[in-house]
Amino acid sequence: MLTFSKTEHYHFDPSIVLELTTTFVCSFDGTILYWSEGCAHLYGWTASEVVGRNADDMLSTVLPIPLRELERELRCNGEWIGDVRQVKRCGSPVTTCIKTTLVSDTEGESSAFVHVVTDVTASRELEAQLRKSEATLSAVIDSLPVGLVIADPDGRVLRDNAANRKIWGVPPQTTSWEQYGEWEGYWPNTGKRIAPDEWAMSRALFKREIVHGELVECQPFNNGPRRFI
CATH class of the missing domain: 3.30.450.20 (PAS domain)
Incomplete structure (x- = not known):
């Protein structure tokens, strides 16, 4: 020393x-x-x-x-x-x-x-492994027959799958739950448009609700015909 x-x-x-x-x-x-x-x-x-x-x-x-x-x-x-x-x-x-x-x-x-x-x-090998895992995960998610959307705790949409894009078309970049208002959906029983905080994703994030079997009518982003999901 x-x-x-x-x-x-x-x-x-x-x-x-x-x-x-x-x-x-x-x-x-x-x-x-x-x-x-x-x-x-x-x-x-x-x-x-x-x-x-x-x-x-x-x-x-x-x-x-x-x-x-x-x-x-x-x-x-x-x-x-x-x-x-x-x-x-x-x-x-x-x-x-x-x-x-x-x-x-x-x-x-x-x-x-x-x-x-x-x-x-070591770091480059780890990055390669992560890319391989990510590719595998993406392939599995895209092969699912149901629409899937994954969001972070702030509601930022991190990924979706092919089935979801088939339903909605290509969605806009959504960085927070407040922007869920850009996703056009309606309550079938009232015809009222779904507010950003009413979407199942928002309620799951902030109220810890487990939502299943909920019917909504959506308007795809490509202006195609409305459909129920």
Whole structure:
């Protein structure tokens, strides 16, 4: 642990912090010039083993866009951020989010690329699993023979299914229960239009009612004939 008295002046060395980050520096041809301890921990090679080697060849880097497009963005913006696929020393694949910055020498000439790396393997795998689960859920919901609408606690419509769209047509974006007034429905026994707070969804959300077997007459959004639901 670093300790010093209030009367002492500590000289801060930025290179100490840099070593803790996952950062490496390459020349324009991809030759590694600097390799931090963070990179050694992530990839498995020490600095003495990699300096002078080509980074892309060593890491089997696969870019998400063509190299020329990446270089054009670097020239225009001075930096590029994106996910790349790489391989560790042990042979394990790793997905990293890399921020690449073009740096200049003391004369203002572009001289090297600084790559700041974040290991996003676990988070990208989780996102892929969630997308797969979402696709499965959507397929199940759309296969239901009855109309389905799902809303959050504020009444925002999060999703519906194909059967519901067949009944109503394509509904408007509904962000709260107050906008249920845009859904045109009538009480069959009185002909009175259903108010936003009278819809079964509103009553379920705010009064915790369990509503079933309730008949309403709806006017589809595509101006088709009214139908009972």
